[in-house]
Amino acid sequence: MIEIEQISKSFGKVQALNNVSMTIGNGEIVGLLGLNGAGKTTLMRIIYGLLAPTVGTVKVDGLNVATQAEQARLQLGVLPDGAGLYKRLTARENIAYFARLQGMNEAAITDSTDQLIDILRMDNIAERYSDGFSLGERMKTALARAIVHKPQHVLLDEPTNGLDVITTRAVRALLRQLKSEGRSVLFSSHLMYEVENLCDRVLIISGGQLVAGGRVEDVLHSAGCNSLEEAFVALSQAEVSHVV
Numbered sequence: 001m002i003e004i005e006q007i008s009k010s011f012g013k014v015q016a017l018n019n020v021s022m023t024i025g026n027g028e029i030v031g032l033l034g035l036n037g038a039g040k041t042t043l044m045r046i047i048y049g050l051l052a053p054t055v056g057t058v059k060v061d062g063l064n065v066a067t068q069a070e071q072a073r074l075q076l077g078v079l080p081d082g083a084g085l086y087k088r089l090t091a092r093e094n095i096a097y098f099a100r101l102q103g104m105n106e107a108a109i110t111d112s113t114d115q116l117i118d119i120l121r122m123d124n125i126a127e128r129y130s131d132g133f134s135l136g137e138r139m140k141t142a143l144a145r146a147i148v149h150k151p152q153h154v155l156l157d158e159p160t161n162g163l164d165v166i167t168t169r170a171v172r173a174l175l176r177q178l179k180s181e182g183r184s185v186l187f188s189s190h191l192m193y194e195v196e197n198l199c200d201r202v203l204i205i206s207g208g209q210l211v212a213g214g215r216v217e218d219v220l221h222s223a224g225c226n227s228l229e230e231a232f233v234a235l236s237q238a239e240v241s242h243v244v
Protein backbone atom coordinates (compact mmCIF):
# COMPACT_ATOMS: atom_id res chain seq x y z
CA MET A 1 0.00 0.00 0.00
CA ILE A 2 1.12 3.55 -0.73
CA GLU A 3 0.05 6.09 1.89
CA ILE A 4 0.31 9.77 1.02
CA GLU A 5 -0.26 11.95 4.04
CA GLN A 6 -0.84 15.70 3.83
CA ILE A 7 1.74 16.41 1.16
CA SER A 8 2.46 20.00 0.19
CA LYS A 9 5.20 21.14 -2.16
CA SER A 10 6.21 24.66 -3.14
CA PHE A 11 8.66 25.81 -5.79
CA GLY A 12 9.28 29.43 -4.87
CA LYS A 13 5.90 31.13 -5.20
CA VAL A 14 4.25 28.22 -6.97
CA GLN A 15 2.42 25.83 -4.70
CA ALA A 16 2.56 22.68 -6.82
CA LEU A 17 0.79 20.53 -4.21
CA ASN A 18 -1.38 21.61 -1.32
CA ASN A 19 -2.25 19.17 1.48
CA VAL A 20 -2.77 16.09 -0.69
CA SER A 21 -3.64 12.82 1.06
CA MET A 22 -4.54 9.50 -0.55
CA THR A 23 -3.89 5.77 -0.35
CA ILE A 24 -3.32 3.32 -3.17
CA GLY A 25 -4.08 -0.25 -2.27
CA ASN A 26 -2.60 -3.48 -3.58
CA GLY A 27 -4.37 -4.89 -6.63
CA GLU A 28 -5.71 -1.49 -7.58
CA ILE A 29 -5.29 0.67 -10.70
CA VAL A 30 -5.67 4.34 -9.89
CA GLY A 31 -5.78 7.07 -12.53
CA LEU A 32 -4.45 10.52 -11.78
CA LEU A 33 -6.08 13.28 -13.81
CA GLY A 34 -5.22 16.97 -13.89
CA LEU A 35 -4.77 19.83 -16.31
CA ASN A 36 -1.25 20.80 -17.40
CA GLY A 37 0.63 22.01 -14.35
CA ALA A 38 -1.90 20.56 -11.88
CA GLY A 39 0.79 18.73 -9.89
CA LYS A 40 0.69 15.13 -11.19
CA THR A 41 4.37 14.77 -12.02
CA THR A 42 5.37 16.50 -8.79
CA LEU A 43 3.29 14.00 -6.81
CA MET A 44 4.83 11.02 -8.66
CA ARG A 45 8.33 12.35 -8.07
CA ILE A 46 7.62 12.79 -4.35
CA ILE A 47 6.26 9.24 -4.04
CA TYR A 48 9.42 7.91 -5.69
CA GLY A 49 11.60 10.01 -3.40
CA LEU A 50 13.11 12.11 -6.21
CA LEU A 51 11.71 15.26 -4.65
CA ALA A 52 11.27 16.03 -0.97
CA PRO A 53 7.87 17.45 -0.02
CA THR A 54 7.78 20.78 1.80
CA VAL A 55 5.37 19.15 4.27
CA GLY A 56 3.95 15.64 4.65
CA THR A 57 5.03 12.01 4.41
CA VAL A 58 4.82 9.15 1.94
CA LYS A 59 4.95 5.54 3.06
CA VAL A 60 5.38 2.59 0.74
CA ASP A 61 4.41 -0.65 2.45
CA GLY A 62 5.07 1.14 5.72
CA LEU A 63 8.51 2.41 4.63
CA ASN A 64 8.97 6.16 4.84
CA VAL A 65 10.40 7.27 1.46
CA ALA A 66 12.28 10.14 3.13
CA THR A 67 14.12 8.07 5.73
CA GLN A 68 14.06 4.56 4.19
CA ALA A 69 14.47 5.62 0.57
CA GLU A 70 16.47 2.66 -0.72
CA GLN A 71 14.19 -0.01 0.71
CA ALA A 72 11.09 1.88 -0.40
CA ARG A 73 12.40 2.26 -3.96
CA LEU A 74 12.87 -1.50 -4.29
CA GLN A 75 9.08 -1.78 -4.01
CA LEU A 76 8.52 0.80 -6.75
CA GLY A 77 8.74 0.82 -10.52
CA VAL A 78 8.59 4.21 -12.12
CA LEU A 79 8.08 5.59 -15.59
CA PRO A 80 9.08 9.20 -15.20
CA ASP A 81 7.95 12.11 -17.29
CA GLY A 82 10.29 12.30 -20.33
CA ALA A 83 12.18 9.16 -19.37
CA GLY A 84 15.79 9.22 -20.52
CA LEU A 85 17.57 6.17 -21.92
CA TYR A 86 21.26 5.37 -22.32
CA LYS A 87 21.78 6.12 -25.98
CA ARG A 88 24.80 3.86 -26.35
CA LEU A 89 22.90 0.84 -25.09
CA THR A 90 20.40 -1.19 -27.05
CA ALA A 91 16.80 -1.38 -25.84
CA ARG A 92 17.52 -4.82 -24.35
CA GLU A 93 20.67 -3.55 -22.65
CA ASN A 94 18.83 -0.54 -21.22
CA ILE A 95 16.25 -2.83 -19.64
CA ALA A 96 18.81 -5.37 -18.38
CA TYR A 97 21.09 -2.66 -16.97
CA PHE A 98 18.27 -1.30 -14.85
CA ALA A 99 17.33 -4.80 -13.69
CA ARG A 100 20.94 -5.38 -12.60
CA LEU A 101 20.84 -2.14 -10.59
CA GLN A 102 17.80 -3.58 -8.82
CA GLY A 103 19.83 -6.62 -7.79
CA MET A 104 18.20 -9.26 -10.02
CA ASN A 105 20.20 -12.33 -11.01
CA GLU A 106 21.11 -12.86 -14.69
CA ALA A 107 18.68 -15.72 -15.31
CA ALA A 108 15.75 -13.69 -13.94
CA ILE A 109 16.89 -10.65 -15.95
CA THR A 110 16.93 -12.61 -19.22
CA ASP A 111 13.57 -14.15 -18.44
CA SER A 112 11.83 -10.93 -17.50
CA THR A 113 13.44 -8.89 -20.32
CA ASP A 114 12.42 -11.48 -22.94
CA GLN A 115 8.85 -11.47 -21.64
CA LEU A 116 8.53 -7.69 -21.77
CA ILE A 117 10.10 -7.46 -25.24
CA ASP A 118 7.46 -9.91 -26.38
CA ILE A 119 4.48 -8.30 -24.61
CA LEU A 120 5.40 -4.78 -25.73
CA ARG A 121 6.19 -5.89 -29.28
CA MET A 122 9.79 -4.69 -29.16
CA ASP A 123 11.38 -7.42 -31.30
CA ASN A 124 12.35 -4.93 -34.00
CA ILE A 125 14.12 -2.56 -31.61
CA ALA A 126 15.48 -4.89 -28.92
CA GLU A 127 18.97 -5.07 -30.42
CA ARG A 128 19.10 -1.47 -31.71
CA TYR A 129 20.92 1.35 -29.94
CA SER A 130 18.35 3.64 -28.40
CA ASP A 131 19.92 6.74 -29.94
CA GLY A 132 17.41 7.83 -32.58
CA PHE A 133 14.43 5.94 -31.15
CA SER A 134 11.00 7.42 -31.89
CA LEU A 135 8.85 8.65 -28.98
CA GLY A 136 6.89 5.39 -28.89
CA GLU A 137 10.06 3.27 -29.03
CA ARG A 138 11.52 5.25 -26.13
CA MET A 139 8.31 4.87 -24.14
CA LYS A 140 8.20 1.11 -24.64
CA THR A 141 11.81 0.73 -23.54
CA ALA A 142 11.32 2.99 -20.51
CA LEU A 143 8.14 1.16 -19.54
CA ALA A 144 9.84 -2.23 -19.74
CA ARG A 145 12.71 -0.85 -17.68
CA ALA A 146 10.26 0.44 -15.05
CA ILE A 147 8.69 -2.94 -14.39
CA VAL A 148 11.43 -5.45 -15.26
CA HIS A 149 12.13 -6.15 -11.58
CA LYS A 150 8.43 -6.88 -10.94
CA PRO A 151 7.89 -4.14 -8.35
CA GLN A 152 4.92 -4.25 -6.00
CA HIS A 153 3.89 -0.71 -6.96
CA VAL A 154 4.11 0.93 -10.35
CA LEU A 155 4.04 4.70 -10.97
CA LEU A 156 3.55 5.67 -14.60
CA ASP A 157 3.52 9.24 -15.87
CA GLU A 158 1.44 9.17 -19.09
CA PRO A 159 2.43 5.61 -20.03
CA THR A 160 0.66 5.48 -23.37
CA ASN A 161 1.95 8.84 -24.59
CA GLY A 162 3.17 8.36 -28.16
CA LEU A 163 2.23 4.68 -28.40
CA ASP A 164 0.36 3.28 -31.40
CA VAL A 165 -3.03 1.67 -30.87
CA ILE A 166 -1.76 -1.92 -30.81
CA THR A 167 0.96 -1.14 -28.28
CA THR A 168 -1.47 0.94 -26.21
CA ARG A 169 -3.70 -2.10 -25.97
CA ALA A 170 -0.72 -4.22 -24.97
CA VAL A 171 0.14 -1.72 -22.23
CA ARG A 172 -3.43 -1.76 -20.93
CA ALA A 173 -3.34 -5.56 -20.84
CA LEU A 174 -0.04 -5.39 -19.01
CA LEU A 175 -1.46 -3.02 -16.38
CA ARG A 176 -4.42 -5.35 -15.87
CA GLN A 177 -1.99 -8.23 -15.46
CA LEU A 178 -0.07 -6.29 -12.79
CA LYS A 179 -3.35 -5.68 -10.99
CA SER A 180 -4.32 -9.35 -11.17
CA GLU A 181 -0.97 -10.19 -9.56
CA GLY A 182 -1.93 -7.95 -6.62
CA ARG A 183 0.35 -5.09 -7.62
CA SER A 184 -0.79 -1.50 -7.48
CA VAL A 185 -0.63 0.93 -10.38
CA LEU A 186 -0.85 4.73 -10.21
CA PHE A 187 -0.80 6.35 -13.61
CA SER A 188 -1.39 9.84 -14.92
CA SER A 189 -3.17 10.41 -18.17
CA HIS A 190 -4.90 13.06 -20.23
CA LEU A 191 -7.04 10.38 -21.91
CA MET A 192 -10.45 10.13 -20.25
CA TYR A 193 -11.52 6.92 -21.98
CA GLU A 194 -8.30 5.25 -20.93
CA VAL A 195 -8.86 6.15 -17.29
CA GLU A 196 -12.52 5.17 -17.48
CA ASN A 197 -11.74 1.77 -18.98
CA LEU A 198 -8.79 0.85 -16.88
CA CYS A 199 -9.08 2.32 -13.42
CA ASP A 200 -10.69 1.11 -10.25
CA ARG A 201 -10.51 4.65 -8.95
CA VAL A 202 -9.78 8.07 -10.32
CA LEU A 203 -8.16 11.02 -8.52
CA ILE A 204 -8.50 14.53 -9.88
CA ILE A 205 -5.93 17.17 -9.00
CA SER A 206 -6.49 20.84 -9.68
CA GLY A 207 -4.11 23.61 -8.76
CA GLY A 208 -2.20 21.23 -6.52
CA GLN A 209 -5.26 20.10 -4.57
CA LEU A 210 -7.11 16.82 -4.68
CA VAL A 211 -10.59 17.94 -5.76
CA ALA A 212 -12.23 14.54 -6.34
CA GLY A 213 -11.51 10.88 -5.86
CA GLY A 214 -13.38 7.61 -6.05
CA ARG A 215 -14.86 5.16 -8.52
CA VAL A 216 -15.67 6.78 -11.85
CA GLU A 217 -19.42 6.42 -11.28
CA ASP A 218 -19.13 8.07 -7.85
CA VAL A 219 -17.15 11.00 -9.28
CA LEU A 220 -19.77 11.44 -12.02
CA HIS A 221 -22.57 11.27 -9.47
CA SER A 222 -21.05 13.82 -7.09
CA ALA A 223 -20.21 16.21 -9.95
CA GLY A 224 -23.70 15.76 -11.45
CA CYS A 225 -22.18 14.93 -14.87
CA ASN A 226 -22.76 12.23 -17.47
CA SER A 227 -19.21 11.78 -18.65
CA LEU A 228 -15.81 11.77 -16.99
CA GLU A 229 -14.66 14.50 -19.37
CA GLU A 230 -17.49 16.80 -18.27
CA ALA A 231 -16.85 16.04 -14.59
CA PHE A 232 -13.13 16.55 -15.04
CA VAL A 233 -13.57 19.93 -16.75
CA ALA A 234 -16.08 21.12 -14.13
CA LEU A 235 -13.93 20.04 -11.20
CA SER A 236 -10.68 21.32 -12.71
CA GLN A 237 -12.10 24.75 -13.36
CA ALA A 238 -13.28 25.29 -9.82
CA GLU A 239 -11.42 28.22 -8.27
CA VAL A 240 -8.26 26.97 -6.61
CA SER A 241 -5.47 29.30 -5.61
CA HIS A 242 -2.20 28.21 -7.24
CA VAL A 243 0.15 30.86 -5.94
CA VAL A 244 1.09 31.39 -2.28
Ligand SMILES: Nc1ncnc2c1ncn2[C@@H]1O[C@H](COP(=O)(O)OP(=O)(O)OP(=O)(O)O)[C@@H](O)[C@H]1O
Nearest residue numbers: 011014015016034035036037038039040041042043
Ligand atom coordinates in the same frame (compact mmCIF):
# COMPACT_ATOMS: atom_id res chain seq x y z
N1 LIG B 1 11.41 22.13 -10.54
C1 LIG B 1 10.43 23.03 -10.60
N2 LIG B 1 10.69 24.34 -10.42
C2 LIG B 1 9.70 25.26 -10.47
N3 LIG B 1 8.40 24.96 -10.68
C3 LIG B 1 8.09 23.67 -10.87
C4 LIG B 1 9.08 22.64 -10.84
N4 LIG B 1 8.46 21.44 -11.06
C5 LIG B 1 7.15 21.72 -11.21
N5 LIG B 1 6.94 23.05 -11.10
C6 LIG B 1 5.63 23.73 -11.19
O1 LIG B 1 4.72 23.03 -10.36
C7 LIG B 1 3.43 22.95 -11.00
C8 LIG B 1 3.04 21.48 -11.15
O2 LIG B 1 3.86 20.89 -12.16
P1 LIG B 1 3.74 19.35 -12.57
O3 LIG B 1 4.90 19.06 -13.49
O4 LIG B 1 3.62 18.53 -11.36
O5 LIG B 1 2.37 19.35 -13.38
P2 LIG B 1 1.66 18.16 -14.19
O6 LIG B 1 0.30 17.99 -13.59
O7 LIG B 1 2.51 16.95 -14.26
O8 LIG B 1 1.50 18.84 -15.63
P3 LIG B 1 1.53 18.24 -17.15
O9 LIG B 1 0.18 17.61 -17.41
O10 LIG B 1 1.71 19.48 -17.96
O11 LIG B 1 2.68 17.28 -17.27
C9 LIG B 1 3.57 23.69 -12.31
O12 LIG B 1 3.11 25.01 -12.14
C10 LIG B 1 5.06 23.67 -12.59
O13 LIG B 1 5.47 24.77 -13.38
